[in-house]
Amino acid sequence: MLDRRTFVAAGLAAAASCATAAPVARPVAKKHLLILGGTGFLGPHQVRCALARGHRVTVFNRGRSGKGMFGPDVEELVGDRNGDLSALQGRGFDAVIDESASQSSAPEWVQRSTELLRERTEQYLFVSTRSVYLDTAAVPMTTAAPVVTRENSPVPEGRPLGYGHAKAYAEKAAHAAMPGRVTVVRPGLIIGPEDDTDRFTWWPVRIARGGEMMAPGDGSDHVQNIDVRDLAEFQLRLVEDRTFGVFNAVGPDGGQTFRRFLERIRAGVGGNAEFTWVDVDFLLERGLQPYGRELPGFRPMRGSTAGFGRFDLSREIAAGLTFRPTETTARDTLAWWNTLPAERTAAIKTGLGAERERELLAAWRARAGR
Numbered sequence: 001m002l003d004r005r006t007f008v009a010a011g012l013a014a015a016a017s018c019a020t021a022a023p024v025a026r027p028v029a030k031k032h033l034l035i036l037g038g039t040g041f042l043g044p045h046q047v048r049c050a051l052a053r054g055h056r057v058t059v060f061n062r063g064r065s066g067k068g069m070f071g072p073d074v075e076e077l078v079g080d081r082n083g084d085l086s087a088l089q090g091r092g093f094d095a096v097i098d099e100s101a102s103q104s105s106a107p108e109w110v111q112r113s114t115e116l117l118r119e120r121t122e123q124y125l126f127v128s129t130r131s132v133y134l135d136t137a138a139v140p141m142t143t144a145a146p147v148v149t150r151e152n153s154p155v156p157e158g159r160p161l162g163y164g165h166a167k168a169y170a171e172k173a174a175h176a177a178m179p180g181r182v183t184v185v186r187p188g189l190i191i192g193p194e195d196d197t198d199r200f201t202w203w204p205v206r207i208a209r210g211g212e213m214m215a216p217g218d219g220s221d222h223v224q225n226i227d228v229r230d231l232a233e234f235q236l237r238l239v240e241d242r243t244f245g246v247f248n249a250v251g252p253d254g255g256q257t258f259r260r261f262l263e264r265i266r267a268g269v270g271g272n273a274e275f276t277w278v279d280v281d282f283l284l285e286r287g288l289q290p291y292g293r294e295l296p297g298f299r300p301m302r303g304s305t306a307g308f309g310r311f312d313l314s315r316e317i318a319a320g321l322t323f324r325p326t327e328t329t330a331r332d333t334l335a336w337w338n339t340l341p342a343e344r345t346a347a348i349k350t351g352l353g354a355e356r357e358r359e360l361l362a363a364w365r366a367r368a369g370r
């Protein structure tokens with residue numbers, strides 16, 4: 001079993017430091033940042049980015065997923081947001097980046113940590129999610145779209161809050177505890193080196209393998225993701241500039257078609273992959289689910305998800321959001337993937353198996369009479 005520390009260390013060479021990509025040339029006031037989390041997927045990128053920009057970093061987590069991974073440059077506090085915040089008692093920080101509250105208990109976690117820290121920090125940045133939106137039907141989507149509540153999207157009696165509800169109520173808890181001093185960032189799918197979910201990674205891996213491959217839809221559906229390093233940089237800029245408010249975090253602005261997305265991945269990783277576009281309804285009839293294991297990161301742009309890949313990011317860009325080219329994300333992700341042990345790369349967690357892909361393509365050809 002590959003532990004988290006080894007997994008991340010394997011990617012360091014492939015994951016360029018954010019300092020090289022950040023187009024910010026002006027001097028920055030050095031801050032002492034508390035990162036709640038810090039050792040998952042986004043966390044190490046956020047920590048490295050902050051260190052590269054000269055900030056001082058303390059992380060708080062249970063010490064399970066990456067104890068000691070940063071060495072002596074980072075102070076590690078161990079506790080549990082489910083009840084043990086004692087390591088934070090009496091401590092002060094210039095800003096807090098909360099990237100660990102994603103469970104159904106997120107509202108209570110945020111309530112406790114903001115109550116404890118509000119007198120001893122200037123800014124609380126909460127990492128939320130695109131899943132807070134009631135739907136993504138609007139084109140373009142902006143932060144003005146309605147968010148889920150218990151009223152507009154009832155939670156069955158006795159059931160824990162789902163992910164979108166938990167994040168939405170956690171946002172509210174942060175605003176209530178620290179009015180005017182909260183920054184909320186709502187990322188879409190976070191992609192890039194060190195992602196253990198393989199939801200984006202599958203595409204560069206499959207495309208690099210080459211040959212005919214199944215591509216969902218007719219190529220016109222839009223897609224917006226966020227490179228983990230772009231997200232880390234954006235969040236750091238929001239903290240450095242003391243920017244408050246609510247922001248989405250996907251890219252590029254307005255989205256790109258799935259056709260362009262796959263072509264850019266191919267340009268990034270090379271190879272001779274040829275895309276056979278297969279009708280979405282044909283795929284759904286055969287049990288593939290949008291955003292499911294066999295169709296990672298893909299949603300048809302229609303009905304309640306018409307705007308899922310079509311966010312207008314003018315406000316976010318004005319606040320400092322930048323985007324790496326998809327080619328770069330794909331190339332770096334594949335380079336990192338190729339450093340992992342064979343036992344891990346043999347067990348990719350998403351995407352179509354080779355046999356299933358062949359069957360689908362054959363059935364599609366038969367149906368199309370080709």
Ligand SMILES: NC(=O)c1ccc[n+]([C@@H]2O[C@H](COP(=O)([O-])OP(=O)(O)OC[C@H]3O[C@@H](n4cnc5c(N)ncnc54)[C@H](OP(=O)(O)O)[C@@H]3O)[C@@H](O)[C@H]2O)c1
Nearest residue numbers: 037038039040041042061062063064065080081100102190
């Ligand atoms: N990944 C995506 O595509 C995506 C998309 C939108 C939004 N987001 C949001 O982005 C944030 C970061 O995501 P991620 O994928 O990087 O998360 P992750 O890999 O699950 O990392 C979670 C972090 O929280 C810590 N943690 C977990 N339970 C804890 C507890 N009870 N007490 C204290 N610390 C605890 C973990 O360390 P220990 O295990 O050592 O405690 C780890 O450092 C999350 O809030 C997520 O909801 C993610």
